[in-house]
Amino acid sequence: MxxxxxxxxxxxxxxxxxxxxxxxxxxxxxxxxxxxxxxxxxxxxxxxxxxxxxxxxxxxxxxxxxxxxxxxxxxxxxxxxxxxxxxxxxxxxxxxxxxxxxxxxxxxxxxxxxxxxxxxxxxxxxxxxxxxxSMKQAQSATAAARSLLEDKKTEKAKEADEDQTLNELNQLRERVQQLTADLNREKKDKEAVKSQAESLNREYDRLTEEYSKLQKQITIGGSNSKDD
Structure with a gap:
């Protein structure tokens, strides 16, 4: 070969x-x-x-x-x-x-x-x-269908719970409104106290100035009497 x-x-x-x-x-x-x-x-x-x-x-x-x-x-x-x-x-x-x-x-x-x-x-x-x-898609579609059936079964229970939830929400809203009103009152009271404190500070400053002036006058008067 x-x-x-x-x-x-x-x-x-x-x-x-x-x-x-x-x-x-x-x-x-x-x-x-x-x-x-x-x-x-x-x-x-x-x-x-x-x-x-x-x-x-x-x-x-x-x-x-x-x-x-x-x-x-x-x-x-x-x-x-x-x-x-x-x-x-x-x-x-x-x-x-x-x-x-x-x-x-x-x-x-x-x-x-x-x-x-x-x-x-x-x-x-x-x-x-x-x-x-294709098998994975079929399995996912089956799972989705089962979840939909379960969702339909739970919808009735959810509808029954919705009324209770709405009542609770209304109560919470009323509570929030009440707390909001209380907070506004507290804010107003705080502003009033703050304004009073500011006025007291101004009055204290004025009195301090007057006291300083009087003290100066007394000091000047004493010195004049000593000179005489």
């Missing part, structure tokens, strides 16, 4: 392993979807169609080459005088051509299978995510 066909065979074995990994329940569709959307594969996905068509083109070329060799060695052009060794070489080349045909054909087939499996796994992961979101 030449180097090229060895590489193609290795590529085929790799495809078989990848198909087994995708088919066997080794990981959930979400895990595969996260793996397919990883940064490294996302960088490759930008040019995935180029790689896909390139690989398919190479494999198709080798498939056509294998078909050509099969047709070439399938035609029996030998006569009875051909040596047995030549016939064995002819059969060996035909076998190689058939082997290369199967290798390239299965490689092309598995490339298509892998691409389809990846698409289906991603679609399944998206459907699972959508179904979970």
């Amino acid at each position: 030449s180097l090229v066909w060895t590489l193609i065979a290795a590529f085929l074995y790799t495809e078989i392993v990848v198909v087994l990994l995708l088919v066997l329940p080794l990981a959930s569709p979400r895990s595969w979807n996260r793996f397919f959307k990883s940064k490294f594969l996302a960088m490759l996905a930008q040019q995935a169609h180029i790689y896909f068509f390139l690989i398919m083109g190479v494999l198709v070329l080798f498939l056509l080459e294998a078909i050509r060799e099969m047709r070439k060695y399938s035609v029996n052009e030998h006569t009875g005088d051909v040596h047995l060794n030549v016939e064995m070489q002819h059969s060996m080349r035909l076998f190689r051509a058939q082997r290369n045909f199967y290798i390239s054909g299965f490689s092309i087939f598995l490339v298509l299978v892998i691409r389809r499996l990846v698409t289906l796994i991603c679609a399944q992961a998206n459907l699972l995510a959508q179904s979970e979101a």
